[in-house]
Amino acid sequence: MTRIEFPLAGHQVSVLVNRQEILQVYQDQQRLAHEPIEAQQVVVTVAGQQLRLDPSRLPEGLLAVAVNEEPWQWLEVPAAHNDNKGSWFGLAALGFKLLKSANVVKAALAGASLAGYAWLFSWQFAVMLLACLVIHEYGHIRAMRYFGLKTKGIYLIPFVGGLAVSEDKLTTRWQNVIISLMGPAFGLLASVAAVVLYYATGLEIFAGVAVLSALLNLFNMLPILPLDGGHVLKSISFSMRSWVGLLICLAGILLGVLISYTFGLMLLVFFLVIGTIDILLEWRGRHQAHLIPLDRYGQIVSTALYVGVCAGLIAVMWHFADANSVLLSLPIKVLSN
Numbered sequence: 001m002t003r004i005e006f007p008l009a010g011h012q013v014s015v016l017v018n019r020q021e022i023l024q025v026y027q028d029q030q031r032l033a034h035e036p037i038e039a040q041q042v043v044v045t046v047a048g049q050q051l052r053l054d055p056s057r058l059p060e061g062l063l064a065v066a067v068n069e070e071p072w073q074w075l076e077v078p079a080a081h082n083d084n085k086g087s088w089f090g091l092a093a094l095g096f097k098l099l100k101s102a103n104v105v106k107a108a109l110a111g112a113s114l115a116g117y118a119w120l121f122s123w124q125f126a127v128m129l130l131a132c133l134v135i136h137e138y139g140h141i142r143a144m145r146y147f148g149l150k151t152k153g154i155y156l157i158p159f160v161g162g163l164a165v166s167e168d169k170l171t172t173r174w175q176n177v178i179i180s181l182m183g184p185a186f187g188l189l190a191s192v193a194a195v196v197l198y199y200a201t202g203l204e205i206f207a208g209v210a211v212l213s214a215l216l217n218l219f220n221m222l223p224i225l226p227l228d229g230g231h232v233l234k235s236i237s238f239s240m241r242s243w244v245g246l247l248i249c250l251a252g253i254l255l256g257v258l259i260s261y262t263f264g265l266m267l268l269v270f271f272l273v274i275g276t277i278d279i280l281l282e283w284r285g286r287h288q289a290h291l292i293p294l295d296r297y298g299q300i301v302s303t304a305l306y307v308g309v310c311a312g313l314i315a316v317m318w319h320f321a322d323a324n325s326v327l328l329s330l331p332i333k334v335l336s337n
Contacts, residue, residue, distance in 0.1 A: 004063055009047035017063060017077065022055050088235055106155055113156040132187065132213040133162040139186025140164035142180040172292040173235040178304045180231040184309050187217030191316040207320060214316040221310050224256040227276045232306050240295035
C-alpha cells in the first residue's frame with residue numbers, strides 16, 4: 001500500500017493505492033466517500049471541486065488526476081519500501097490482539113495446567129486430571145445454558161482447578177443450586193462411565209479415573225465457599241431467615257478450617273478466605289438481595305439433590321475400598337478416618 005499526497009484548493013489530499021486499485025481518499029486526514037465511474041475511475045468531491053482519479057496505469061507507477069473538466073495529469077507513485085519498524089509494530093499489535101483473544105487465553109491456561117501437573121506427577125495423571133476438570137466444568141456450562149445464560153467458556157487454572165464463566169448474572173437461588181450441582185453431577189456420571197469401562201476392558205486406568213473424578217467432585221461438594229457445595233449451602237441457608245443463613249455458612253467455614261488443619265491443605269485456606277468475604281458481603285447486602293430465594297419445597301429438593309450427588313460419589317470410592325491398589329483404596333480410607 002502506497003500513499004500519494006498533493007494540494008488541492010488549499011487542502012491536502014491523500015490517496016491510498018496498491019498496485020492495481022485506489023483504496024481510499026482523504027482530505028486533511030478526513031476520509032472521503034469515492035464513487036466509481038467508467039473504466040475503474042473514481043470521483044470524489046474536495047472543497048466543492050470534482051477530483052477524478054484513474055488507476056489504469058498504477059502497475060506502471062502512475063496515477064492520473066483531473067480536477068473538474070481539466071486535462072488529465074499523471075502523478076508518479078512513490079516506490080513502496082519495507083518499513084521494518086512498521087513491521088515490528090504490526091507484529092506487536094497482532095500479538096496483543098491474540099493475547100486478548102479468549103480462546104488463546106484458554107489454550108495457554110490449559111497448556112500451563114497440563115505442563116504443571118505433568119511436572120508435579122506424571123503426564124498420564126495430568127491428562128486424567130484435566131479430563132475430570134473439563135467434564136466437571138462442562139456440567140456448569142450446560143446448566144448455565146439451560147437457564148438461558150450466556151457463557152464465556154471454561155478456564156483451567158494451574159494448581160487451582162477450573163472455572164466456568166458466565167456473562168449474565170443469576171436471578172434466582174434455584175439457578176445457583178442447579179448450576180453448582182451440575183458440575184459434580186457430571187463428574188459422578190464420568191465416574192460411573194469409567195467404572196463400566198474398567199469392567200469392560202480390565203484396564204486399571206479407568207478405575208483410577210473413576211476414583212479420581214469421585215474424589216475431586218466430592219471435595220468440591222464440601223459446604224465451603226467458593227466450592228460448589230458452599231454455593232448450594234448459601235442458597236439454601238440464605239433462603240431461610242438471614243441470621244440462620246449466616247450461622248450455617250459460618251459453621252461451614254469452621255468445618256473447612258478443621259479439614260485444612262487436619263490434612264494440611266493450604267489451598268483450602270485460600271478458599272476459606274474468599275468464602276468468608278463472600279458470606280460477609282452477602283450478609284451486608286441481604287436487604288438489597290436481587291436473587292429470588294428458594295421456597296420450602298425448593299430448599300428440600302436442593303438438599304436432597306446435594307445429598308444424592310454426595311452419596312453417589314462416595315459409593316464410587318467405596319466400590320474400590322478393598323482394591324489391591326493402594327491408590328484406588330486410599331480415598332475411602334481418608335474418609336473413614
